[in-house]
Amino acid sequence: MCPRAVAAIFLAAIVFVSCENCEKPSNVEIIVYDHVNGDVKNINAEGVITLSEDVFQVLVANQTIRKLCQNYVIINNELTVLQLLNNSIEDISPSAFNISATLALLKISANPLNRIKKGVFNEVRTKELDLSNNNIAVIEADALDNNTYLEIIKLNHNFIKKFDPNWFTRTPNVYKISAIYNEITKIPAYAFMNMTKLRPLKIRLSANSIEEIDPLALEGAGPIDTFRVTGNRIQELPYNLFVNKTIKNLQVDMNKLQCFPDSLFESSLTDLQFSGNDFFNCSCLIKVKTFVEAKSISVIYPSIICEDKANEIQIVFNNDKSYKIPVTKPSSI
Numbered sequence: 001m002c003p004r005a006v007a008a009i010f011l012a013a014i015v016f017v018s019c020e021n022c023e024k025p026s027n028v029e030i031i032v033y034d035h036v037n038g039d040v041k042n043i044n045a046e047g048v049i050t051l052s053e054d055v056f057q058v059l060v061a062n063q064t065i066r067k068l069c070q071n072y073v074i075i076n077n078e079l080t081v082l083q084l085l086n087n088s089i090e091d092i093s094p095s096a097f098n099i100s101a102t103l104a105l106l107k108i109s110a111n112p113l114n115r116i117k118k119g120v121f122n123e124v125r126t127k128e129l130d131l132s133n134n135n136i137a138v139i140e141a142d143a144l145d146n147n148t149y150l151e152i153i154k155l156n157h158n159f160i161k162k163f164d165p166n167w168f169t170r171t172p173n174v175y176k177i178s179a180i181y182n183e184i185t186k187i188p189a190y191a192f193m194n195m196t197k198l199r200p201l202k203i204r205l206s207a208n209s210i211e212e213i214d215p216l217a218l219e220g221a222g223p224i225d226t227f228r229v230t231g232n233r234i235q236e237l238p239y240n241l242f243v244n245k246t247i248k249n250l251q252v253d254m255n256k257l258q259c260f261p262d263s264l265f266e267s268s269l270t271d272l273q274f275s276g277n278d279f280f281n282c283s284c285l286i287k288v289k290t291f292v293e294a295k296s297i298s299v300i301y302p303s304i305i306c307e308d309k310a311n312e313i314q315i316v317f318n319n320d321k322s323y324k325i326p327v328t329k330p331s332s333i
């Protein structure tokens with residue numbers, strides 16, 4: 001335990017804590033937003049970030065903090081949003097956040113943070129954790145273990161290479177994971193199994209380097225509202241992805257697909273987007289057209305012109321439409 005001397009000043013209190021190997025920066029400016037009267041106050045925190053009354057939001061931006069030491073943020077008052085933006089944070093010690101309130105959003109962004117360790121977020125009560133726009137390459141398997149408050153996890157614009165199903169171990173309320181613009185190459189088996197079963201899932205993994213979706217990727221997962229993997233390198237969707245699963249919105253634009261597995265044509269999709277799969281097979285594309293028209297599925301096609309020789313027509317696919325154009329026969333001489 002660290003000895004401390006507390007001196008409360010207005011909203012924020014100054015707390016001096018001496019801990020080995022972790023120096024809390026002095027003179028950090030924090031901005032406090034009060035939701036009742038809309039007041040905004042700038043406060044200098046000499047050491048720990050804390051509050052002496054209930055407020056709506058605490059914003060710490062453009063400061064130099066480097067490391068969030070243990071018990072760096074101690075908040076026992078009510079708080080809804082906490083944001084730490086562009087503060088040169090490279091590392092976060094376990095138990096850096098000691099917050100008793102239930103936050104709606106904890107956002108740590110635009111920091112050179114590259115690893116999310118176990119012990120930092122397991123006990124933070126927040127519905128949304130937004131760690132977008134950092135340098136995160138690794139999230140330890142048990143980094144979110146047991147966090148029953150979490151519902152939304154955003155990891156956009158980082159350097160994550162591996163999607164780990166263990167991120168959701170005993171996090172029974174997570175329904176949305178967004179990790180666009182990362183370096184994920186594979187969606188593994190049972191990837192979403194331990195996400196919530198209480199509401200439809202939203203999965204956003206666009207703009208990665210995904211080449212492979214494990215046939216068991218959706219095994220054990222609840223119904224899926226949105227499955228977005230636009231802008232990857234997917235050549236094939238596994239047959240099992242649509243067997244006994246519910247996916248409402250499937251977005252696979254800008255991949256390398258040539259066809260869908262037969263199981264897709266038995267599925268209960270309501271929305272299908274696959275533009276930018278420029279080598280999609282024409283006979284498969286015509287099958288998709290029949291399927292989406294019969295089931296009134298909203299669709300975005302790749303831009304492709306297909307010949308239907310038997311009927312002497314060309315079918316032009318573009319955006320949400322397809323057109324039939326008669327092939328002009330060469331005039332006989």
Ligand SMILES: *[C@@H]1O[C@H](CO)[C@@H](O)[C@H](O)[C@H]1NC(C)=O
Nearest residue numbers: 031059060061062063085086
């Ligand atoms: C942080 O710096 C950026 C760029 O200089 C500026 O746009 C932004 O308003 C600053 N944020 C705060 C809270 O001062």
Ligand SMILES: *[C@@H]1O[C@H](CO)[C@@H](O)[C@H](O)[C@H]1NC(C)=O
Nearest residue numbers: 061062063064085086087110
């Ligand atoms: C980040 O903060 C520094 C000051 O510490 C400021 O110069 C810079 O403009 C900020 N960058 C952004 C993107 O807000």
Ligand SMILES: *[C@@H]1O[C@H](CO)[C@@H](O)[C@H](O)[C@H]1NC(C)=O
Nearest residue numbers: 070071074075076095098099
């Ligand atoms: C959180 O801060 C309180 C002081 O407000 C302290 O008593 C408690 O030990 C801290 N919790 C942890 C896990 O360090």
Ligand SMILES: *[C@@H]1O[C@H](CO)[C@@H](O)[C@H](O)[C@H]1NC(C)=O
Nearest residue numbers: 118119122142143145146170
């Ligand atoms: C989560 O809870 C389980 C069971 O209580 C415990 O064994 C495990 O160590 C906890 N994980 C973390 C990261 O605290």
Ligand SMILES: *[C@@H]1O[C@H](CO)[C@@H](O)[C@H](O)[C@H]1NC(C)=O
Nearest residue numbers: 165166168169170190193194
């Ligand atoms: C998911 O939960 C089940 C039981 O609820 C457990 O057996 C399994 O190990 C968990 N898997 C992961 C990847 O967390």
Ligand SMILES: *[C@@H]1O[C@H](CO)[C@@H](O)[C@H](O)[C@H]1NC(C)=O
Nearest residue numbers: 219239240241242243244245
């Ligand atoms: C799908 O569900 C049906 C009916 O519940 C079952 O008979 C079938 O074995 C299941 N198929 C797979 C691949 O799990």
Ligand SMILES: *[C@@H]1O[C@H](CO)[C@@H](O)[C@H](O)[C@H]1NC(C)=O
Nearest residue numbers: 258259280281282283284285
């Ligand atoms: C397109 O798919 C059909 C049937 O699925 C197949 O017979 C044909 O060879 C494929 N065409 C190309 C160019 O791959």
